[in-house]
Amino acid sequence: MKHRNDISTRLLAALLLLAAAACNEEEKVTTPDFAASTSGTVFKAGEPVEFALAGNPDFIVFYSGEPGNAYDYRDRDRIEKAETTLSFMTQTKAGYGNPANAPIYYSADFDGTYAEENLDKATWIDLSDRFELPTYTEQLVPAGTLYIDDLFPEDGSPIYLLYDYHVDKYTDAAKNGRTQVDIMNFTINGITPAGTTTLYNLKNAGFQFVFDAGYRDNNKTQEPDVNANRIMLRTDYKPASDMRIRAVSGPLHRPDDVNSGPDGGVGIKAVADPTMTSYHHTYDKPGEYTVTFVASNSNVYGRRNVVREMRITVVKDAGTIDPPVYEEWE
Secondary structure (H helix, E strand, O other): OHHHHHHHHHHHHHHHHHHHHHHHHHHOOOOOOOEEEEOOOEEEOOOEEEEEEEOOOOEEEEEOOOOOOOHHHOOOOOEEOOEEEEEEEEEEEOOOOOOOOOOEEEEOOOOOOOOHHHHHHOOOEEOHHHOOOOOOOOEEEEEEEEEOHHHOOOOOOOEEEEEEEEEOOOOOOOOOOOOEEEEEEEEEEEEEOOEEEEEEEOOOOOOEEEEOHHHHHHOOOOOOEEOOOEEEEOOOOOOOOOEEEEEEOOOEOOOOOEEOOOOOOEEEEOOOOOOOOEEEEEOOOOEEEEEEEEEEEEEOOEEEEEEEEEEEEEEOOOOOOOOOOOEEOO
């Protein structure tokens, strides 16, 4: 009797082991059966590229190959030289043509002491002809965007910017009351293929005012002001003397490198989503791109990935493209 119970116990244990093995086999993560293809290798900028997808993995992540979305940079920082740009907007108002604008200058040898004597000793180079500026009152004029890398000294020292506001003494004949000038949207950007980073704006550019003797001795109420949104340059109406206000920035440095961090992919399918048979992406700029799809199956027991890559060429829209040859991804 005891012998028969031992056999039954061993048989039950064996059956349980077989059942557990079967369960583990079912829960085991399988490698995704996934393929991707496209209708050719040459496409036009600005037009959607269609990728055909086959299989039904739990997850799909897409890398277009563009800066910021490249598979090769998924695990490493993207560190690049930045191109530096300056832009702003000028508004003239509340006056009569005196002055019509506030010309902009830069210096690479200003010593950083905000006093008349020190400003006058420095070399200030006029940049006004490289921007669009108002020519009369009641105008709002975007200055445009200027690449300013050539302004920075090679030794890495900073530059300073200066807006030079001058008002002539009022006369009845000239009727030159004065014109208020507002500088707005002041921005210095660092631009890389991965994107644009704001380096300076009116919050951190450190603008300060330096006044000449005419302003110090004669101005009574209408003072200039700077805040996070604008530089306001103004004097009393009908000034009794020539007046000059110079709005001078703090030291402005060109960035050596911009670190935009690792690139990320775009998740286009999750486990609960229906099967995907195609995906579209539009390239804005011509170039050669390595396109990558990463397909994954995953559960609590692990994760398995497959990677599908190909190179495509994006060209300017200059007419027709030869009919593409269908190419299967490896």
